Amino acid sequence: MRCPFCHVDNDRVMDTRAMEDGYVIRRRRHCNSCHRRFSTFERMERIAIRVVKRDHNREPFNPEKLRSGIERACWKRPVSTERIQELTQRIESTIYEKFEVEVPSEQIGEIVMQHLSEIDEVAYIRFASVYRAFGNAQDFIREISPYLPLTKR
Ligand SMILES: [Zn+2]
Structure with a gap:
């Protein structure tokens, strides 16, 4: 994942947590380049019915x-x-x-x-x-x- 601060694509996942009853996954990431932290969210892709x-x-x-x-x-x-x-x-x-x-x-x-x-x-x-x-x-x-x-x- 590209860092939102320095835009370098070099990070590691610090922790992964389930949210919203397990329908959303949040990953806290650490940028190895600028050492700032950011999070990404993963959710189900819902196909429009x-x-x-x-x-x-x-x-x-x-x-x-x-x-x-x-x-x-x-x-x-x-x-x-x-x-x-x-x-x-x-x-x-x-x-x-x-x-x-x-x-x-x-x-x-x-x-x-x-x-x-x-x-x-x-x-x-x-x-x-x-x-x-x-x-x-x-x-x-x-x-x-x-x-x-x-x-x-
Ligand atoms: Zn960075």
Whole structure:
């Protein structure tokens, strides 16, 4: 690894530590040239999963869209931003655990509904009613605003 200070490629690893429950490896390095220390992080390369829509078109899975969809379903509900963030991450992990390269959009919707039902009934009903009408979670996320009077701005 090239040293960020002197740019010489001559270092030794001083220690290696697992972080984030073993999903990240941190290596502390010592530059043999300038004797400064730096760290490198190694993490899993995540292959972007693709969403298979009902019309069989594919689009990249977008956690940001997922989050804003959940946020809208939780509009004016007693659900904190942290909770929404946490829920989004949990749903994302579930998707990556269950599916490898592609996930049908219906499955995303089912997973979201399952999680929402445990958190807030109103948010769940909002999501479920609009989602079922669309039959596509990503379309739902894109189109939800006009269908929810509460989200009108
Ligand atoms: Zn150096």
